[in-house]
Amino acid sequence: MDRFWNWNQASDHRELTINGIIAKDSWINDDIAPQIFQAELNDGHGPIDLWINSPGGDCTAAGQIYTMLMEYPDDINVKISGIAASAASVIAMAGTTVSMAPPALMMIHNPLTIVGGQEQDLNKAAQMLAETKEAIINAYVLKTNLPREKISTMMDKQTWMNVNKAIQLGFADKMLGEDPNVTNCYSYSEPENQMVMLNKLQPTTKSTIPVKSLQKRLSLLSH
Template sequence: MKKFWNWLRNSEGERTLRLEGPIDEDSVWGDEITPKAFRAELEEDTGDITVWICSPGGNVFAAAEIYTMLREYPGTVTVKIDSIAASAASVVAMAGDRVLMSPTGMLMIHDPSTIAMGNSEDMRKAIDVLNEVKESIINAYMAKTKLSHARIANLMSNETWMNAKKAVELGFADGILFEDADSDDDPDEEEDTDEDDDEKPLRMEAQLYSTRRMGQAILNRLGVSDQVQQKPADTTLEKPDGGVPPQPTIGMDGTTEDGSVPYLILQKQLECLR
């Protein structure tokens, strides 16, 4: 039987597993020969392993066995997706303690499918099996992403393709290959974090200032001047009829001295005009 995996060792003796091609490509629905052979090679040594995946998927039951083997493996399992981890291969990818994707890699999830024949009862049973298989796959995705059952079920039904950034955003991957190295070499990274902290009050001040200006614009539109905006609160303006009503002053929080909000003042006036 042609294997879809290959074990390699680097110069330090660390083991690397490459899953390439369709998973369990020579079997149909649950042939245990390939997973058994895979287990024998996985358990013949110890230590941390790196699993590279470039596979369109394949047999869902074989993928489930490999997923469980990798989750049970005593060493740390790092999964790296260099091209594609689709269908059943995406389930295997979820077994990694850390999942990293190439910037050009893709991950795809969808509803399971099968071929069935027989009478109507056989078709109903096939549907029941597919529904249960989908539930088992959702379990693996939920364990990794922490997304809700309904969200994942919907993503599968819509056959969702994810690039590296989207996979990280949704929790199917933990990071993007090569980005960590780039960020480590960036001398401005720490400074950017500090700048973000300093800018928070500035952004709030700008927002309050905008609110104040908007409120003042409303009062001006209602015929109230802003000539004494910077004068004491009890400063007054003379009206043509001799009256001297107090001049509303807009604070930085966008309200007048008595706590009124100019927007509500305008709203009430508009209601009176209806």
């Protein structure tokens, strides 16, 4: 069994680490590894700190782990220490909160496979990839609230995100070690900073001032 996860429950809180390639041997034909992961997840209670440093791997395994974590009754605090790419980024979306270290990266892209055979075999593989992509988008949308079309385009382009970009787009919530009471406006360009301010104003403001008017006022304030 390929074990890419590890538990540390010696302290007052539960800690789970996912490190390296996710399931070098696919979970599709593996009945043991998913059961062990589920049993270990349920063998305790309370919030879990989930540390991720993975380039990705098997979509099936990532999807199952995502679902198991989403069903866990307590908080899952995802902490990306190095990289959460490809399938690992899907698992990260199960976090109640998602934090990234200052130099950490997240990457999303289209699923891929290797297939051979006749035309109908290639067509089936293409259909499978298309449906797999839609399934992955479901997890990204649930976390970010971004339009499906935008996420699809980001996957087409293979999008890399540093912590500031990930927070801006909703894939992450905060930077590890950052004071939550301090807003570092210098982490964004001027247009991005204005959008962050607008996003904070709009949900709580009962004013009927149009968005374009708010943008104009923010532009004047920034000069």
